[in-house]
Amino acid sequence: MSAERPVLPPVRLNSEAELARDALAAPLFVRAVRLARWAGPETRVGAGGELVEAQLPAAAEHLGLPADEDGAAYASEAWRLAVDTGLLDVTDPDGEGEDGGAEGTVTAGENLALLTTGSPQEILAIWLDGLDAVHADATAPLLDDFADLVGEDGSIDFDALDWDPEEETEFLDGVLGNLYLLTLADNGAGDAPVPLPALAASMIVPDDMGEPTDDILEQVSEAMMRLDDQFRLLEPIGIVEYQPVDEALMAEAGDPADTAAGADEEDVTRYGMVRLTPLGLYGIRARMLEAGVAAPAVGDLADKGADALLDGVAHYPEAAARAEIQLWLAGRGAGGVVPAAAELLAAARGTDEGAPLRRLHCQQALALAGEEAEPAVRAVLADPELGGLARVWLAEHGATDVPAPSEAMVFWLAIDTIAAQLDADGELDELQGLVEGLSAQHTGFFDEIWRVDHPATAEVLEAMGRLHSDKKAAKDARKAAFKARSRAGG
Template identity: 45%
Template structure:
């Protein structure tokens, strides 16, 4: 499965005078729109240089995933037919069941009544299951005693029937690969089905090249769609994972920050129509829940024209939206797509990967990770821990003056907020700590406590620099957020005096923060004084 590349957006503080030193930029510096947005740059060269970042997901336990895999009707039928073939069944040279056994297979699967006529579609469904059993090597071909071809259950069948999670999930993933490959086998619009022997060699090569190009484009589109679903599911609230097909198509077509124009609406419709049968195929293997486009939408009206699919940005009620397709990635689908990403060498983390060690490992891991959901990692880490002891451990891990320490302190504040009032005694214990005291006071005030003594001026200024440094590290100096914070600086009508104090603050990021203020502050005089102060801070080192 191909990963999608994203380009970091232009950012004044990332490249201008207010930029942090190169060695201080972390993977976590990217903002979420760059990490998890649905679109990359149109510049292919830039896209090749950009990182591929996949959000962390939660997976069900393997036992539950295996049970879900065995409950997929197509898989279930393949397993049943493999056992039904014991001790052996005669097959043709291609490994297909002989005509005499095809109806019996349909009856065995419960697709047809035990007696009476068997419908052709039931036989075809049984043959699909048999074909999958063969592809999965649940049945193996051999030569019988009479010299004819036979098929019999393989040794791989027993652990699958026993529900061994590893064996079942490996089987299901192989089945998903098979179905995904078949889903993108789309005939070119101008293919010549009867061109075979009558076509000259040049035309035959042309048709083959056209066919391969269409398959490649379909596979790329499906990969893109599945990764968008994977990302959307990672961020969705429980119960909100279902996405209208039109929205999915729009995410694949419309560049970030733009509204779809008439041409784009046509492209969105084309993408919806192209994805519809492919998603339906993947739903049959349990990777998706999919409600396809209502075929009546394509019925011709009195003028001989089909209905147009709607603008996906236009409001529709639930019933109307459902007619245009709804798709949801199943837990099994999350597992499958993650495995595909891992097989291609992409980092596809799980929620909780960073929450297995102590508090220092937690905060440092989140700070350095490129693709992480901090709140979820913190919640996993806190689960089952005694709140007061956890708060003390977090505060201790937040100390330090290394290049990532400001971000650790910001994450510690986030974790303390998750803990709430049980953390209060630990927070009060660090009120006089030069690195933690300012944040501790701010946390207590935020919790509604009114008995908090104001900190000394030096602690106020140090905490101010530390807070801005954390924002620079966390968002690569996101201009809008930083302008909002900078606008709230307590600069008096004498900015030279304020910055005269600030540049003397003994903090590793003092100069970086002053440079960001000098670049982004809307007041020219304030910005000028900040730049002068930044120069002094640099000269002091």
Template identity: 40%
Template sequence: MPGRRRKNPDHPSATGPGTQPAESLLPADFELADLYGAHGSDDEDADDQPVLVPPVRLLPEDELAAQAAAVPLLARAIRLARWAAPTRPVDELGDLLPADQVAAARHLGLAPAEDGGTSRPKAGGIPEDSVLEALRIWSLASDLELVVPAHDAEGNRVAGPSQELAPVEAGDVEAVLELWLSAAEVISELAAEIEPLDAEPDAGEQADEDRAEELLSQYEEVQAEAAELLDEALQVLYEATAFAQPGQETVPLGVLAALLVVPDGEEPDEEMLGDITDVMVALDPMLSDLEEIGLLEYQPIDPELFEEAEEEIEGEAAAAEARAAVSPEADDAEAARFGLVKLTPLGQYGIRQWLLDKGYDAPLIGEYATGDAAALLQGIAEAVNVLPEQEIQVWLAGREPVGAARELLEAARGNDPVAPLRRMLAQLAIGELGEAVGPAVREVLDDRELGGAARALLLSQGAANVPEPDRPMVLWTTVDTYAGQLLDLAGDAELERELIARMPVADDPAGFFGELWRVEHPYTAQVLETIGELHPDKRVAKEARKAAFKARSRN
């Protein structure tokens, strides 16, 4: 589903002389619930609409590799693979033999030599659950090809460390991250698995075969649905993290489930509340599994919340729990009882790699901030999934303010199709530099393209002695400002209507538009046509349409 802009009152958009300040409408500042279409939309064309993935900021790869190597599950798999040197005997499935199962558990420190009677021991006093855990880690090491099968001189089955192990142990960044990605994929696949359906009583050979095929088909369908649910949940969590303010990346499980269930712009009804509960219960064990590989941090649902209820009130109880889970009035302690999930830096890295593997454009913050000001402004203006303020902050970091302002002003010039939006972005960027750039801004006060925005910048900073613009500059800047904002909105009729409704049209619209249609600007006619189509005052709209016709006729 295409991303939509949202208003950001913290940064006033470009405003020229004669216009009123408007809320900032920046390119691709998306609403989370509009992304991915993972919340139950019935739109038949939803699958044909573009998927916009917001940009993220990742840690340096060496830091990510260090975090990956420190994940206990992966560290144990690496340790167990080295322990297998030169080889260990295995069965036909590649599993360790009983004697080495105990030795592996001891090597990993999974249990003390004496179990203290807390669980049923196997040979050597090692608890059975510790041995099973060692076997699970051995299986992961095998899946990751840290250990590989072979035959010894006598033809017996053995397994030992692979060549893949050495660069990982040496801390090679690429090798470690590749190994972690493979491990995360294995664990995510296992997380989506469900217990097989119980076998049914013997009903004859043919009947049993037919029933087995039916059960297998149902099982595979449920598995696929679970995997799809987890995939969608991780994608939405990725987006929530991208948009979150620092320190606010944690998402209540009920909110995550609601984003997957409730169509955009709707309030959940009783049926949806039941579905939200089902999604929360389904995701709970899967997210717990993913926490083990370092993909996310997860606080599970408090089991007391979902104790088995009487059948006749089960639906009501589930709906009540779901309503409480998504309630904005819930305090932190109450919300935590319904589950909390937070994507880790490793998780951001991993999900982005999966998105790239699926062919999605998953950009990084700073991709447009590596060149000069022209590349910055043009890149942001043309991109559909970019966070402008983030890109601007990256570009400004470490630059000398006055020099940066001059470069931005020069890059804002032009009459190409995105020039108005480029000027609006330049004004936003220069506004971040503060009062120190005043002298550079004053240098362009007489420039037809930049003078109006320059005055707006100076006035927003409280500067004195800012000369009044002449009427032609006021009119040109008015057209340019609205053109930039309309370009930014990219055809979103609802937000365009809000913008046009705020337009400060004088008591004499005929006189105002009688001046405006004469402005020599590439977007004069289009701006007037949009006003004529969307302005709520019929008198204003009529005069705008007449002016648009004159502007078109002149060309």
């Protein structure tokens, strides 16, 4: 039926105020802000905007970190983030420093003040710049011995890195995309931590492969170790909660991926566990949108017309569709129920392939609108496409003065209802029950229904022939489908 399906399910995001608070609380972002406020006229920076090595111990001490190599590394990382996110502005060096190197100066950036005076959207925009910077660090090459890459003339042999930046970025984005999908699985109930071996395998092992080969297992192992490094870098910016690979495993097993494949549920946690946070959902979705990926969120349609709403929720999971419709109705206000219902009904009309599913969601939306929608519903009782839907709604709301539908309207509604369910890809058992229930309500159902003037009549009857458990009824349905196609001239 409808040809186009959304690739990603809709995500339910926390409010921007909640997300902004999470962003401000991200450990790396907190350290970057503290260093931005600590920096002053005497702060010395190098030609690349980095904090000079002599000042790293003081910066680490300000952050409450030990003044050793690790503390200096954390301080340097936080400083880079402060510069990358505009919390600090660095001027080009104009002279030599105490150690003979060129040094510049630093001042507070415009974004630093926005952290206390700006809107949640402005804060999240700054944080997203930070996420992009950390993502770039995570996909940077691993340099075991940088000196080996420097030639006699001082130039760097980039070819020796064996590093493809586009490939590295694509791989990490693919992993984060898979984690995003897993988090949204089962209407958002799939937010349990994901084992790192499973996440690595999702990018390496072909879908149609049975037992992984030794070569594939080796690739998974290498991907795991790379992801372990990357998630350690990404966790402080707040997008994931990460339990790293147990370093003791490196001594216990030569191939962590091979060992993980046979580990029990209790042991698998030692191979790394990762979970996307609510802030991570927001951040990964923002990156996907920027890359042109359709990544819907509940609430996207709240200010759109009824036609966009019904088309938009056509293939949403039930809970997400309900939430989206409720937001749409809430935006119309208490006094706007009747106009909103009339708009929904108008948008539900049509003979295109998506029309039956629009009418199904229109019916669900009217149920959420409540009894106040009755005037709009009664106004379409005579409509050949909406009259059956209107009668069902009125009956469900206890109306006693509803005119009986014609037989043609009953059959048309039956075809339309099954067409909508086929398009919605519902549960097979439920669809089979619907098919058998509708056909059992009317004597000689298949003798008459093939005459229904509905674009999906033949297609629905063919489906009924496949789904009906009674062999005679299934055969009658197939005969009726043939008659419907002959009547339509195709």
